[in-house]
Amino acid sequence: MVTLATVTAPPPDPTTSKAQQTRAAIVAAATKLFRTGGYDATTMRAVAKEAGVSVGNAYYYFGSKEHLVLAFYDEIFAAHLAGCERVLATETGFVERLSAVLEIWIDVAESSHEFAGKFFKHAAEPTSPLSVFSPESAPTRDGAIALMRRVVAGSDLKVAPALREELPLLLWLVQMGMVLFWVYDASPGRTRTRQLVRQAVPILDKLLRATRIPGVRGIADDVVALVKSLVPPTA
Amino acid sequence: MVTLATVTAPPPDPTTSKAQQTRAAIVAAATKLFRTGGYDATTMRAVAKEAGVSVGNAYYYFGSKEHLVLAFYDEIFAAHLAGCERVLATETGFVERLSAVLEIWIDVAESSHEFAGKFFKHAAEPTSPLSVFSPESAPTRDGAIALMRRVVAGSDLKVAPALREELPLLLWLVQMGMVLFWVYDASPGRTRTRQLVRQAVPILDKLLRATRIPGVRGIADDVVALVKSLVPPTA
DNA sequence: TCCTTGAGTTGAACATGTTCAACATTCGCG
DNA sequence: CGCGAATGTTGAACATGTTCAACTCAAGGA
Numbered sequence: 001m002v003t004l005a006t007v008t009a010p011p012p013d014p015t016t017s018k019a020q021q022t023r024a025a026i027v028a029a030a031t032k033l034f035r036t037g038g039y040d041a042t043t044m045r046a047v048a049k050e051a052g053v054s055v056g057n058a059y060y061y062f063g064s065k066e067h068l069v070l071a072f073y074d075e076i077f078a079a080h081l082a083g084c085e086r087v088l089a090t091e092t093g094f095v096e097r098l099s100a101v102l103e104i105w106i107d108v109a110e111s112s113h114e115f116a117g118k119f120f121k122h123a124a125e126p127t128s129p130l131s132v133f134s135p136e137s138a139p140t141r142d143g144a145i146a147l148m149r150r151v152v153a154g155s156d157l158k159v160a161p162a163l164r165e166e167l168p169l170l171l172w173l174v175q176m177g178m179v180l181f182w183v184y185d186a187s188p189g190r191t192r193t194r195q196l197v198r199q200a201v202p203i204l205d206k207l208l209r210a211t212r213i214p215g216v217r218g219i220a221d222d223v224v225a226l227v228k229s230l231v232p233p234t235a
Numbered sequence: 236m237v238t239l240a241t242v243t244a245p246p247p248d249p250t251t252s253k254a255q256q257t258r259a260a261i262v263a264a265a266t267k268l269f270r271t272g273g274y275d276a277t278t279m280r281a282v283a284k285e286a287g288v289s290v291g292n293a294y295y296y297f298g299s300k301e302h303l304v305l306a307f308y309d310e311i312f313a314a315h316l317a318g319c320e321r322v323l324a325t326e327t328g329f330v331e332r333l334s335a336v337l338e339i340w341i342d343v344a345e346s347s348h349e350f351a352g353k354f355f356k357h358a359a360e361p362t363s364p365l366s367v368f369s370p371e372s373a374p375t376r377d378g379a380i381a382l383m384r385r386v387v388a389g390s391d392l393k394v395a396p397a398l399r400e401e402l403p404l405l406l407w408l409v410q411m412g413m414v415l416f417w418v419y420d421a422s423p424g425r426t427r428t429r430q431l432v433r434q435a436v437p438i439l440d441k442l443l444r445a446t447r448i449p450g451v452r453g454i455a456d457d458v459v460a461l462v463k464s465l466v467p468p469t470a
Numbered sequence: 471t472c473c474t475t476g477a478g479t480t481g482a483a484c485a486t487g488t489t490c491a492a493c494a495t496t497c498g499c500g
Numbered sequence: 501c502g503c504g505a506a507t508g509t510t511g512a513a514c515a516t517g518t519t520c521a522a523c524t525c526a527a528g529g530a
Binding site: 018043044045055056059064065 | 485486487488489490495496
């Protein structure tokens, strides 16, 4: 239903069409209010008022309150991507690259943690447009997987080509697992999640390199086959 | 409305006090309506009406609509446990025991799948009483972990004692992972989730038995240490 | 017997996400 | 320009989870 026609510019001057402006105003208002007051405390009436539009108008552009959160995802991802550039350009160690990328995500998302639980409850609902597998979130998801592809591509990691091909997707799933843990992490500064990354990434590295051991390689192939057979062809 | 409360002392027999009856009536009504109409379509007004109480009274016993779902968890777990008894008593192969237990869960939960997505969105929200880590759901959770302990205890699996000790918790986490997949599984009869179980359990078995390989044992120890350090001491 | 106390119960009121019929504006085109 | 269609906009109305001040009632003591 919602088409997100924002990508390709229909008219010659797409920068500030009226609709784009209204849309942007609503997103800006929602983002601001979400950040200051959290998800539940931010009413659609407040968003509309802040944006200077009517409630119904907000629903004209966004199918539901949840859709407004997608803007948040994009914002976080954009900041994450920007924050990773330096490390991706300089570092070559796989453990260092992956750890850095994951920890930068934690940094970027920290300010959203308080109400992230409210967001991610929608991300876990299959029917929600906020689901991490939903078509609506496909652009952000694809971007995140592409980021993982860069993590692998620029690293010194040596694995079988077949596994290497699937690795970005696997690493994105790993990241989703980390996010799940992060949502539950009440420790100050998310130290527990950081601890998880620092401990788990070297283990993952060991596991990946262990795929060269004959007895382990078969298991790795099984895992790859399993994931390939289960992840929807959409991704 | 049968009264007969006059006969004997109320305190000595707490099994069916008036309050317990009311509580049970509300749970029964909610369960019935959830099953027939789903979560969202079941209003608190409908539940109250079905139970023959007022809306406010339902809230006197249950803090929110979500709390009513806990009764559902208990129901599913009880059915799961009962369904597993035969296999646990007869089968000794680890792969067979674990696969059977997981598949029986899929059978038991099948009738709830349609609205399970709506339930589990709360299960993924840390602040919700429905969270799989919440104190409110502790009894059911502990029961589920105990079930996994029986799966391990009665099996032919040979692993290091340290790992064996942590295995029930690990297997429960595996089950939670399966449930997460299951929630997203739209295939008829949940064939994809069953496929996942049939493929993943042998892999898990291989991995566990591979912990005897010197180069792998260290990784296994790392994983155990990681989980032990991260799972809250409550569990 | 009468009062006190506290658990149990009520339904109207409230807050808020969402819808919708109506109105306004802009656009495309002759 | 004129005008019909598409797009944009409005706010009142609706549905439903939740709250709360008031009420009922049974038990127990003085």
